[in-house]
Amino acid sequence: MTENLPADAPLYIVLNAGSGAAETAERRAAIEQTLTAAGRRFHLHLIEDASTLDEAATAHAGAACKHGGILVAAGGDGTINAVARQAVAHGCPFGALPQGTFNYFGRTHGIPEELADAVHALLTATIQPVQIGSVNGHIFLVNASIGLYPKLLEEREQDKRQFGRSRFVALLSALKTILMPHRRLRLTLETEGRTLRLRTPTLFVGNNRLQMEQVGLAELAPDVAEGELTAVAPKPVGRLGMLGLLFHGALGRMADTGDVTAFGFRRMTVHTPFYGRKRVKAAVDGELLTLSTPLQFEALEGRLRLLLPRREG
Structure with missing residues (x-):
């Protein structure tokens, strides 16, 4: 069953730094420019140290739930998993901006691989409950x-x-x-x-x-x-x-x-x-x-x- 979103629901984005500073800056600019042009409220957190990913995902999931927002992961499958884990734990909607090599999760669900296109898709997206796997409680x-x-x-x-x-x-x-x-x-x-x-x-x-x-x-x-x-x-x-x-x-x-x-x-x-x-x-x-x-x-x-x-x- 699909679920529509409020048009002004804020986006809480966790962006994992890319392999280089220039690539990371380019990705960040693409997200910020697209959302600013659309007049959409958002909060973007850049992860430069992988050890802080879980902490940041937990904090942003809590904020998304508190303010009726959407938790978003930008990165490869590992980043998307870590942030999605907190979306499941907190029960908040989850969006993905796939930036990995294979992007199996994004491609399976029809999420555009071009970053700007994926951000645009978030603005008009609907919520669809999807299946995940679990092993010993780890999704x-x-x-x-x-x-x-x-x-x-x-x-x-x-x-x-x-x-x-x-x-x-x-x-x-x-x-x-x-x-x-x-x-x-x-x-x-x-x-x-x-x-x-x-x-x-x-x-x-x-x-x-x-x-x-x-x-x-x-x-x-x-x-x-x-x-x-x-x-x-x-x-x-x-x-x-x-x-x-x-x-x-x-x-x-x-x-x-x-x-x-x-x-x-x-x-x-x-x-x-x-x-x-x-x-x-x-x-x-x-x-x-x-x-x-x-x-x-x-x-x-x-x-x-x-x-x-x-x-x-």
């Missing part, structure tokens, strides 16, 4: 995972700090991690009366069909229904097999390998018998967390009150 908009993928993200951040932030560094880092020895997970998945035991290098849970389609996994779980998340687990393969999976994923044909298990679910418990270890590293929308086991995954329908561009006609 995710796009995906959450354990195993090899969090390790890949951890190594990539270390290599970027040492060698610089570029796609080439990210690619070489990924290849290095995949070719290193890694632990295969022994998991027991309990979901809606079904128990599945498997071994896998990584368990990936997606809340974004566009991402599944781009790597060619949507056809592996065509019966995933509205209100469900998608679990994806590659079968144990060697190093060359992992490289093959990556190659097929880049071509959007991962399902062709026959080495991936995928299915939809609403609630799932994941037991990880790590020989007495009770905690596991997880990647949640690109953020690295340490979570207690067992892991509890859940699809939360309509929990995020998202501003969506108004459809023409």
Whole structure:
């Protein structure tokens, strides 16, 4: 059910600084100029230190609720997740100005990728409750995972700090991690009366069909229904097999390998018998967390009150 907004509802914007001062200044100017020209009230907070993001998002969510406003995140999927988490906690409407590399969340919901266009879309948007995912109480908009993928993200951040932030560094880092020895997970998945035991290098849970389609996994779980998340687990393969999976994923044909298990679910418990270890590293929308086991995954329908561009006609 859509919900209309007051035309003068103030915007509380949390903008994450870009990779350079010039880029950040350009983004800030684009937001301020567009909203000023429209005569819209807004408060913009620039995040220059990532450690202050949660604090700023919490403060602005509280202000948005108090003054009948809208909480807005400008940044990549990680920033959007952190700010959306506070929108859900406070129950206030949420808008996104996607500025990341892949922007799966924004593209799925038809939010323009050009910043000025996305700001214009906020001015006439309607509210639509949308689904989010949760793992042990931590929400995710796009995906959450354990195993090899969090390790890949951890190594990539270390290599970027040492060698610089570029796609080439990210690619070489990924290849290095995949070719290193890694632990295969022994998991027991309990979901809606079904128990599945498997071994896998990584368990990936997606809340974004566009991402599944781009790597060619949507056809592996065509019966995933509205209100469900998608679990994806590659079968144990060697190093060359992992490289093959990556190659097929880049071509959007991962399902062709026959080495991936995928299915939809609403609630799932994941037991990880790590020989007495009770905690596991997880990647949640690109953020690295340490979570207690067992892991509890859940699809939360309509929990995020998202501003969506108004459809023409």
